[in-house]
Amino acid sequence: MQKSGFGSLTKTFLSWGIVVGLFFVLFLIDVPNAFAVYVAPTNLYVDATSTESMTLHWTAGGGNESMYATYRSTNGTDYVIYDANATTSPDFVSYTFNNLATNTLYYLIVTAAGPGGEDAVTSSVYSGYTLAADPEIPTVGTPTATTLPITLNADTNPVNTIYAVKIVANAVTKYLQADGTIGDSAVWLTYAQLGGGAPTSTTGLTPNTSYVVSVAAKSGSEAITSYTAAPDVYTYAAQPSVPIIGTPTTTTMPIIIDVDTNPEGTEYAIYNSTSGNYLSALGVSSATPVWQTTTTWGSSFVATGLTTNTLYRFVTVARNEGLISVTSTASSATAGTIAVAPTSFTATTVGQTGINVAWLSNGNSANTTYKVTYSNGTLIGTTTNVSYSVTGLTPNTSYTFKVAALYKNDGVTYSPYSSTATATTNASHGGTSNGSSDTTPPTNTSIKINENAVSANSNQVTLTLVASGATQMMLSNTSDFAGATWEAYASSKIWLLTTGAGTKTVYVKFRDSSFNVSSAVTDSIDYLSATVVETPAVVTPVVQASVVAPATTVVSPAPVVPTVTQPTTVVIPKYTFTKFLTLGSKGTEVVKLQEKLRALGYFTYPTNTGNFGGVTKAALVKFQKDHNLKPFPGWVGPGTRASLNSL
Numbered sequence: 001m002q003k004s005g006f007g008s009l010t011k012t013f014l015s016w017g018i019v020v021g022l023f024f025v026l027f028l029i030d031v032p033n034a035f036a037v038y039v040a041p042t043n044l045y046v047d048a049t050s051t052e053s054m055t056l057h058w059t060a061g062g063g064n065e066s067m068y069a070t071y072r073s074t075n076g077t078d079y080v081i082y083d084a085n086a087t088t089s090p091d092f093v094s095y096t097f098n099n100l101a102t103n104t105l106y107y108l109i110v111t112a113a114g115p116g117g118e119d120a121v122t123s124s125v126y127s128g129y130t131l132a133a134d135p136e137i138p139t140v141g142t143p144t145a146t147t148l149p150i151t152l153n154a155d156t157n158p159v160n161t162i163y164a165v166k167i168v169a170n171a172v173t174k175y176l177q178a179d180g181t182i183g184d185s186a187v188w189l190t191y192a193q194l195g196g197g198a199p200t201s202t203t204g205l206t207p208n209t210s211y212v213v214s215v216a217a218k219s220g221s222e223a224i225t226s227y228t229a230a231p232d233v234y235t236y237a238a239q240p241s242v243p244i245i246g247t248p249t250t251t252t253m254p255i256i257i258d259v260d261t262n263p264e265g266t267e268y269a270i271y272n273s274t275s276g277n278y279l280s281a282l283g284v285s286s287a288t289p290v291w292q293t294t295t296t297w298g299s300s301f302v303a304t305g306l307t308t309n310t311l312y313r314f315v316t317v318a319r320n321e322g323l324i325s326v327t328s329t330a331s332s333a334t335a336g337t338i339a340v341a342p343t344s345f346t347a348t349t350v351g352q353t354g355i356n357v358a359w360l361s362n363g364n365s366a367n368t369t370y371k372v373t374y375s376n377g378t379l380i381g382t383t384t385n386v387s388y389s390v391t392g393l394t395p396n397t398s399y400t401f402k403v404a405a406l407y408k409n410d411g412v413t414y415s416p417y418s419s420t421a422t423a424t425t426n427a428s429h430g431g432t433s434n435g436s437s438d439t440t441p442p443t444n445t446s447i448k449i450n451e452n453a454v455s456a457n458s459n460q461v462t463l464t465l466v467a468s469g470a471t472q473m474m475l476s477n478t479s480d481f482a483g484a485t486w487e488a489y490a491s492s493k494i495w496l497l498t499t500g501a502g503t504k505t506v507y508v509k510f511r512d513s514s515f516n517v518s519s520a521v522t523d524s525i526d527y528l529s530a531t532v533v534e535t536p537a538v539v540t541p542v543v544q545a546s547v548v549a550p551a552t553t554v555v556s557p558a559p560v561v562p563t564v565t566q567p568t569t570v571v572i573p574k575y576t577f578t579k580f581l582t583l584g585s586k587g588t589e590v591v592k593l594q595e596k597l598r599a600l601g602y603f604t605y606p607t608n609t610g611n612f613g614g615v616t617k618a619a620l621v622k623f624q625k626d627h628n629l630k631p632f633p634g635w636v637g638p639g640t641r642a643s644l645n646s647l
Helices: 002-028 588-599 614-626 638-646
Strands: 042-047 054-059 067-073 080-087 094-097 105-113 126-129 148-151 162-169 172-176 200-202 210-218 253-256 267-272 277-279 301-303 314-319 325-327 343-350 354-360 370-374 379-383 387-390 398-405 421-424 443-449 455-458 460-468 472-476 492-496 502-511 521-531
Touching (some): 067 094, 148 210, 267 301, 379 387, 443 502, 443 521, 455 460, 455 614, 460 472, 588 614
Antiparallel strands (some): 067 080, 148 200, 253 301, 314 325, 354 387, 460 492, 502 521
C-alpha cells in the first residue's frame, strides 16, 4: 500500500512540473498571452513651439506597450487623431504637430497600446498655445505738436491676440496706455481696442521730438514676439506764443520770441505781417524766411529799417527738425515806431484874420496826426495833412506857431515840436465889417458825390467840389455844420458818410481870402451799407498862397484849383508789388493794386483812392477765390503778391 501511494504522488508531481515547464517555455519564446500589461505615457510637455507647430514629449509608461497614437483638440472635448501610428517603438517619446493655427490653444494626448493597437491606454491632457506672429509694421500718420496717430495693420494673428505699442524718444521708453496717454509699463490690448485698423491718437508727447513707434504681440501662453518698428517721425513744433514787442525807436523795434513748450534747438522765423516780409539775420526785411534758434536770434532781436511813426505787427513761425513749420497763434499786439518832429515849418498870411502853416513830415508815415499850437503850447487844432489854416485871428497882429506829430503807438504821446514860424495878419481897412472892400463870396459853387452816382456800397465816397474864388471850405454830414472846421479848398476830397443804410446828404460852404462865406450847397446818395470804412484816405490839398499888399490895399490872388486826374484803365498793368497790404494801408502800392484789380474786372469803385478800404478788400477776395489763393484772407501776403506780380 505504501508503494502504491508513493507511486501515485510521484505521478502527480510529474504532471504539475510538466505544466509549469510548458508555461515557462511559452514565456521565454514571447508568445502573447492574456496577462500582458500596458501603461499610459506620463510627464507630457511641449517645447520647440512656433506659430504653426508644437513638439510634444512624454515619458514611456514602462509596461508592455509597443505603439503610440497622438490626438489634438481645440476645445478639450472633440479630439481628432493626428497620427494613429506615431511609432512602433516603445522607446519613441516625442512627436511634432504641424500645420497648426497661430496663437491658438490646443489640447494634446497620447495613447499607448500593444502591437495590434489593443487595449490602448490614454495619457493625461497637455494644453498650450502656439506662438503669435510678429505684427506688421505700424503706420504713423501726420502728427501734431503733442500727438501721433498710430494705426495697427492686420496680420495673421486671431482676434484675441493682444498687442503692446512701444514709443521711444531720447532713449526713454514709454508705452501706449488704454486712454491714449503714454506710461512706463506695457498695456496689452486687442487689435479692436487699438482701433481695428483705424488710427489711435497717442497724446501727451513733446513738441519737435523724434519718436520711434513699434508693436509686439503676446500669445495666450504669455510668449511675446519681437517689436516691429516704424520709421522715426518728429512731432510738430508747438505754435509759438504771441511775440512780445519791446521799446521801439524811430526805425527799430525789439522782438522777444516766446517759445511756448518747444524744446531747445527749435528754429524760428520772424514774419512782419505789416510789410509781408520776413526778418533777416540782421533784422532787415527779407522775402524768404531765415531760420534760427532763440540762442542765435537772442533774447531780444531788433527789427531795423522800419518806417518812422508806423504801426507794425509781427508773427513768430516755428519749425520742427523735419522742416515742417507752424505759425504762432496770433500776431503781436500792434506796436509803432516813434514819431519825430516835423521840419521846414512855415507860416503864410491869408488876409486879415487867417494864417496858413505848413511843414514837411520828416519821415513820419502817411496819415500821421499833427497838432498845431501857438508858441506857448496852446492847442489850435489837429490834422492829418501837412498844412493847417488858422482862422479867426486879429488883423495886423503877429502870431508864432509850432507843430508836433502824434505817436501812432499810443495815440497820446507827441514828438518834440518843430521850430517855430511867425506871420502877421493884414491890417484892417474901412468899407466892410472886416475891413475889406471885397464883399462877394465864392460863386459857381457845387458838390457831387461819386460823380452823381445814385447809390454807394461803401460809406467812403469821393467828393467833387467847385467854387470860384474860394480859398477854404467847410464840410459836414449835417446842415448845422456842427463840429466842422474850415480847411484849405480842394476840388476833390475823400469823405466818410455816416453809418447805417439810407439816403445820405453832404453839406459844403466856401469862403474866400476876405472871409466872405457862400451859401451851403448839398448832394445826396443812397448808402447801401455793405462796407464801413472808419478812416478816410488822405488827400493832401493844395494850400492857397497869399499875397500881402501895401497897407492901403489888399490884393487877393485868383484861387489855384488843384487838378485831380482820373486814372486811365489799362489792361493788366505791370507792376511789382513788394509790401504787405491790408485794411488801412495807403500809398502807391495800394493805387497800383486798385489799378490791377480794376483792369482784371474786380475793382469797380469810381476812382483809385490809394486807401485800402472795404471795397478794395472785397475786390481782392474775389481775385483770391478765382485764383484759389486760400484761405482768401483779403490781404496781400507772399502768395497773393506772387500771383499779382505774375500777371
